[in-house]
Amino acid sequence: MTQTITVIRGDGIGPEIMDATLFVLDKLGTGLQYEYADAGLVALEKHGELIPATTLDSIKKNKVALKSPLTTPVGGGFSSINVALRRQFDLYANVRPAISFPNTKSRYENIDMITVRENTEGAYLAEGQEVSADGETAFSGTRITRKGSERIVRYAFELAKSTGRKKVTAVHKANIIKSTSGLFLDVAREVAARYPEIEFQEMIVDNACMQLVMRPEQFDILVTTNLFGDIISDLCAGLVGGLGLAPGANIGAEAAIFEAVHGTAPDIAGQGKANPVALMLAAAQMLDHVEQPQNAERLRKAIVATMEAKDSLTGDLGGTGTTMSFAQAIASRI
Ligand code: NAI
Numbered sequence: 001m002t003q004t005i006t007v008i009r010g011d012g013i014g015p016e017i018m019d020a021t022l023f024v025l026d027k028l029g030t031g032l033q034y035e036y037a038d039a040g041l042v043a044l045e046k047h048g049e050l051i052p053a054t055t056l057d058s059i060k061k062n063k064v065a066l067k068s069p070l071t072t073p074v075g076g077g078f079s080s081i082n083v084a085l086r087r088q089f090d091l092y093a094n095v096r097p098a099i100s101f102p103n104t105k106s107r108y109e110n111i112d113m114i115t116v117r118e119n120t121e122g123a124y125l126a127e128g129q130e131v132s133a134d135g136e137t138a139f140s141g142t143r144i145t146r147k148g149s150e151r152i153v154r155y156a157f158e159l160a161k162s163t164g165r166k167k168v169t170a171v172h173k174a175n176i177i178k179s180t181s182g183l184f185l186d187v188a189r190e191v192a193a194r195y196p197e198i199e200f201q202e203m204i205v206d207n208a209c210m211q212l213v214m215r216p217e218q219f220d221i222l223v224t225t226n227l228f229g230d231i232i233s234d235l236c237a238g239l240v241g242g243l244g245l246a247p248g249a250n251i252g253a254e255a256a257i258f259e260a261v262h263g264t265a266p267d268i269a270g271q272g273k274a275n276p277v278a279l280m281l282a283a284a285q286m287l288d289h290v291e292q293p294q295n296a297e298r299l300r301k302a303i304v305a306t307m308e309a310k311d312s313l314t315g316d317l318g319g320t321g322t323t324m325s326f327a328q329a330i331a332s333r334i
């Protein structure tokens with residue numbers, strides 16, 4: 001059966017990096033069919049809505065989307081489109097690999113880890129945010145549930161199992177925030193006990209940050225709550241050379257959306273300067289998800305080989321290539 005994926009070309013550099021990514025996917029011969037759907041500014045102009053119902057229907061039907069960055073207009077009462085998509089499809093797992101590539105500005109060479117961030121609860125609650133009438137005191141809540149913790153930790157262990165990874169580190173602050181972080185850690189221990197073949201480690205978040213900077217090679221899979229995961233996954237992107245190389249997946253039981261971590265880069269949009277690798281790595285995660293792990297690996301290897309050869313790298317990586325010449329150099333190694 002041919003599988004169809006929803007493709008959202010997005011705003012700013014989105015169309016350029018999507019063209020480059022689809023070019024490389026075609027070279028792989030994935031057999032995937034594409035259904036194009038609009039979101040973001042492009043959708044607002046064409047359909048009067050940031051996420052038209054047809055786009056939501058497409059994702060619902062296909063269950064897999066590859067998405068370029070979207071502009072969330074400032075003001076005008078729009079909440080982030082990405083947050084809206086996560087809520088709509090209950091995309092509870094934010095999965096962010098950080099892998100060392102050759103010839104980056106990173107000072108590390110052997111990083112190969114994945115942050116699994118809980119995406120739906122924790123400190124990022126829309127409700128219950130309060131500022132006192134005199135403006136002197138503010139309050140916000142954190143909600144952790146057994147169900148939310150259980151499914152994210154289970155996701156991390158299942159990911160370890162399916163990818164042959166050896167260790168899962170639960171990052172927490174249960175020593176101080178005993179209620180919420182405590183519940184998360186309790187559940188993490190319970191889930192870990194069901195996976196005796198995979199090493200389980202617990203680490204307090206502040207120590208984890210120091211360890212990540214001092215000795216990042218020690219980590220394999222990190223699993224943590226929403227706020228810590230947001231911060232740690234960006235830290236990890238920085239460790240391997242920045243936004244141009246950082247992909248992310250948002251995964252739920254009913255749908256999964258794969259994207260680059262970076263935004264629409266309006267400063268370089270339309271100039272052929274954007275690095276397409278983050279979206280290509282997101283596409284590799286997508287290939288793993290649709291059970292084409294060999295194609296995912298071929299794509300990652302071609303990216304590594306191209307960076308090794310410094311062939312047509314974009315400006316952010318110190319080269320003089322364009323988005324498309326970089327993609328062609330990668331495709332030629334597939
Ligand atoms: P940004 O990630 O778009 O840009 C930050 C800096 O990194 C810029 O200098 C940009 O040129 C550079 N950069 C980003 N991606 C690059 C790439 N692939 N190759 C080379 N250089 C790259 O972040 P910013 O400026 O904060 O946000 C711009 C817009 O993107 C906003 O409208 C924001 O709402 C949106 N955004 C969308 C996201 C999404 O849809 N997932 C995520 C983050 C931001």
Ligand code: MG
Binds near residue numbers: 230231234
């Ligand atoms: Mg973030």
